[in-house]
Amino acid sequence: MTNLADIIAPISEDEFFRDYFGERFLHIPAAATHKFPNLMPWPQLNAIMSQTALWTRETFLMTLNKEQVHPNQYCRVRDLRGEKAFTPDPARVMEMVKRGATLNLLYIDSLTPELRGIANALREALGMYCQANLYCSWMGVQAFQAHCDPHDAWVFHTEGEKRWRIYNGRAENPIRHDMFDRLMTQPKPEERGDLVADFVMKPGDILYIPRGLYHEALALTPGTVHVTFGCFGTVGLDLLNVLWPMLVRDKEFRTFLPRLTDPKGEQAWAKRLKDLGQKIAAVVGSTDAQEALKAFAKDRAKTTSDYDLPKR
Ligand SMILES: [Fe+2]
Numbered sequence: 001m002t003n004l005a006d007i008i009a010p011i012s013e014d015e016f017f018r019d020y021f022g023e024r025f026l027h028i029p030a031a032a033t034h035k036f037p038n039l040m041p042w043p044q045l046n047a048i049m050s051q052t053a054l055w056t057r058e059t060f061l062m063t064l065n066k067e068q069v070h071p072n073q074y075c076r077v078r079d080l081r082g083e084k085a086f087t088p089d090p091a092r093v094m095e096m097v098k099r100g101a102t103l104n105l106l107y108i109d110s111l112t113p114e115l116r117g118i119a120n121a122l123r124e125a126l127g128m129y130c131q132a133n134l135y136c137s138w139m140g141v142q143a144f145q146a147h148c149d150p151h152d153a154w155v156f157h158t159e160g161e162k163r164w165r166i167y168n169g170r171a172e173n174p175i176r177h178d179m180f181d182r183l184m185t186q187p188k189p190e191e192r193g194d195l196v197a198d199f200v201m202k203p204g205d206i207l208y209i210p211r212g213l214y215h216e217a218l219a220l221t222p223g224t225v226h227v228t229f230g231c232f233g234t235v236g237l238d239l240l241n242v243l244w245p246m247l248v249r250d251k252e253f254r255t256f257l258p259r260l261t262d263p264k265g266e267q268a269w270a271k272r273l274k275d276l277g278q279k280i281a282a283v284v285g286s287t288d289a290q291e292a293l294k295a296f297a298k299d300r301a302k303t304t305s306d307y308d309l310p311k312r
Helices: 004-008 013-019 042-050 090-098 113-126 178-185 236-247 265-285 287-300
Strands: 026-028 060-064 075-080 083-088 102-105 129-138 152-159 162-170 195-201 206-209 213-219 223-232
Touching: 004 013, 004 113, 004 206, 026 195, 042 090, 042 102, 042 223, 060 090, 083 090, 113 129, 113 152, 113 223, 129 213, 213 223, 236 265, 236 287, 265 287
Parallel strands: none
Antiparallel strands: 026 206, 060 102, 075 083, 102 129, 129 223, 152 206, 152 223, 162 195, 162 213
16 A cells, blocks of 8 residues: 655655655655556546546636636536536547647546555545646646645656746745635745746656645646645634534524614624633633544545445
8 A cells, every 4th residue: 555655755754744744845756666657647547538427527627828718618518317517528628639728637536546545645644635636738838827736735747747846935824715816826926936946857756845835837748747636734714614513502602693773782792792702712622622623634634445346
């Protein structure tokens, strides 16, 4: 079974957690023996893409001239028991590819044993939610400008060569929220910072980029493929997910707040909010809330298991 030590070798886990995790990028050039030769060579990519029924317009994306292509341009509409389903049509997809479109396949971490092995290794070692996305782009085409991501990125380069540039600018703890869209995708030069590394990724190379660090990639060879495993840790805001079901049981939180049209309403309103705030603080500090958040975090980082039929 794959584990983190295999992924980061020759760097040790101690060294990784001490010097890189959450702090610095790490480029691990391919070893003499390719660590994950079956991760996503061209035949594998063709095989998964050809399973057209697996894909939807949410998981199969195309980008042309830095703009997302509308699914109507490469999908066929199928009728699935009365529901409309958008399935990529290989001939139409290839028309877009001939025009230089980048392929972006999302949530692929369960699709092959190799993808499952790496995703599970990262979940197990880091205790983070992990999903894999694939990027296939063509020489001279840059799908994304310098940007940063709301997650730590583990990039596994599998085909062709890509030039990566890393900057020293860093967004402060970005999350997936409208508020961070501009900052993550269109940074100003002073936000992006200065170029600190410029290197070529080849098949077998692995790159770790901590959340928020600006980077960009450009295909150097006719066709290139890489798979990025995006890892999200649990944050303080996730507390809100466990607080709601706990607070809903308390009738004080279901009570109408004082009437603001009452002359004394404002005062009563402020007092009530203060009382509720104290109650929230007590709930957050309780073992129940801490256990609930731990359970939430562990559930998100759960590894997926393989089927073993006909065993039951
Ligand atoms: Fe990225």
